[in-house]
Amino acid sequence: MPYGVSYAGAEHGYDDADAVIAGIPYDRTASFKAGAREAPSHIRRASYNFEESHFEHGLDQRSPRVHDYGDCEDRFLPEDMFEEVGFALGPAARDGKFIVAIGGEHTINIPLMRLFKNVSLLTIDAHLDSRDEYLGTPYSHACVTRRAAEHLGIENVFAMGVRSISREELDRDDVVSHATSFEIMDAGVEKAVARALDSLGNERVHVSLDIDGIDPAYAPGTGTPEPFGLTPMDVKKIISAVGDRLCGFDVTEVCPPADPSGITSVLAARMVNEALAVRAKHH
Numbered sequence: 001m002p003y004g005v006s007y008a009g010a011e012h013g014y015d016d017a018d019a020v021i022a023g024i025p026y027d028r029t030a031s032f033k034a035g036a037r038e039a040p041s042h043i044r045r046a047s048y049n050f051e052e053s054h055f056e057h058g059l060d061q062r063s064p065r066v067h068d069y070g071d072c073e074d075r076f077l078p079e080d081m082f083e084e085v086g087f088a089l090g091p092a093a094r095d096g097k098f099i100v101a102i103g104g105e106h107t108i109n110i111p112l113m114r115l116f117k118n119v120s121l122l123t124i125d126a127h128l129d130s131r132d133e134y135l136g137t138p139y140s141h142a143c144v145t146r147r148a149a150e151h152l153g154i155e156n157v158f159a160m161g162v163r164s165i166s167r168e169e170l171d172r173d174d175v176v177s178h179a180t181s182f183e184i185m186d187a188g189v190e191k192a193v194a195r196a197l198d199s200l201g202n203e204r205v206h207v208s209l210d211i212d213g214i215d216p217a218y219a220p221g222t223g224t225p226e227p228f229g230l231t232p233m234d235v236k237k238i239i240s241a242v243g244d245r246l247c248g249f250d251v252t253e254v255c256p257p258a259d260p261s262g263i264t265s266v267l268a269a270r271m272v273n274e275a276l277a278v279r280a281k282h283h
Contacts, residue, residue: 007272008047010068017067018283019098019276022088024108025074026081027223035257036223039265040071040102042256047269054277064098064280078107078139085111098279100272103252105223106141109208112250113148119247120156120200121148124213124235126226128165130176141253144208145176158196160184160238161213161230181228189234193241204247207239209271211253211264219267221259232267239274244282249275 007021014020023040053059072088075081085101085108092099093115101112106129113121123129123145130149134142149157159178169175177199179192197205212222215229239246251268259265 005041005044006068006070007044007066008050009052010066012065012067014067014069016065017097018064019066019100019279020069020089020092021066021100021102021272022069023071023102024081024085024104025071026078026104026108028076028078028081034223035255036103036105036253037074038256039104039254039268042262042265043102043251043254043268043272044068046262046265047272049266050270050273054273057277057281059277059280064276064283066276078110078137081108082111082114086115090115098276099248100275101250102268102272103250103254106144106208106210106252107139108252109144109250110139110147112248113151113206116206116248118202119152119204119206120158120202121145121152121208122196122200122205122238122242123157123159123208123210124161124230124238125159125208125210126161126164126181126212126229127210127224128159128162128169128176128178129210130169131166149174149176153201155199155201158200160192160196161234163228164226181230184230184234189230189237190241193238197241197245203245205242205245206248206250207242207246207275209235209249209251209268211251211268214267219264221255221264222253223255223258224253232270235271236274239271239278243278246275246279246282
């Protein structure tokens, strides 16, 4: 375990656990600020900031029972990282554990989705991330929803909070469904997430939080900050709205070198706790 610190409350062995947390310290395709590989240890340390009860959910932080796998090995090539994630979390997926992955950059979502069939992906992200390739690789963090659409079906992918989209992502017949942060600001997050959930074909939903989906006023420590983002309360409402459909969660793109105050890691840890609480509340 990095620095000898496991995630707060993750005190259970694998066999007894309902949920498994794993760090994936990978950021080899970072296109602006690198350093997301350092996030898992920072987010784990930040997890000790919180009370042990989620009073608004009526739950103790130790529900569900959580096992911290530690970190996957940091690999250079994305294909090697995919193999490592499959080795580390494949058994948890097969055993029906609730998986929480801590990145690392958003590319980690690609091997996570390949662990499953018959799930939907709801991303929270400043960027649509639906390019066929970027900077010479189809496995860039700018290609996450495109790879998910290929594996899960485009009807099972939806992005929320988007406010940065390239022309090539829109000039095609198979545009990934999305709600912009501007739409969410105007109509409210409840309406937008209801539309997203209604559109997703598969019942089970994995939520992928790229921390840059949240406005940099709240989450400055990220590799590609983009103004006009969601609030932390918006994201909390999205996770809560997924409710009993929630089957997995990842948080990515926290960049500790760009976050000297540590507030972004604290926010990421709180969102992990939120996902665990929502999962426990409904199962």
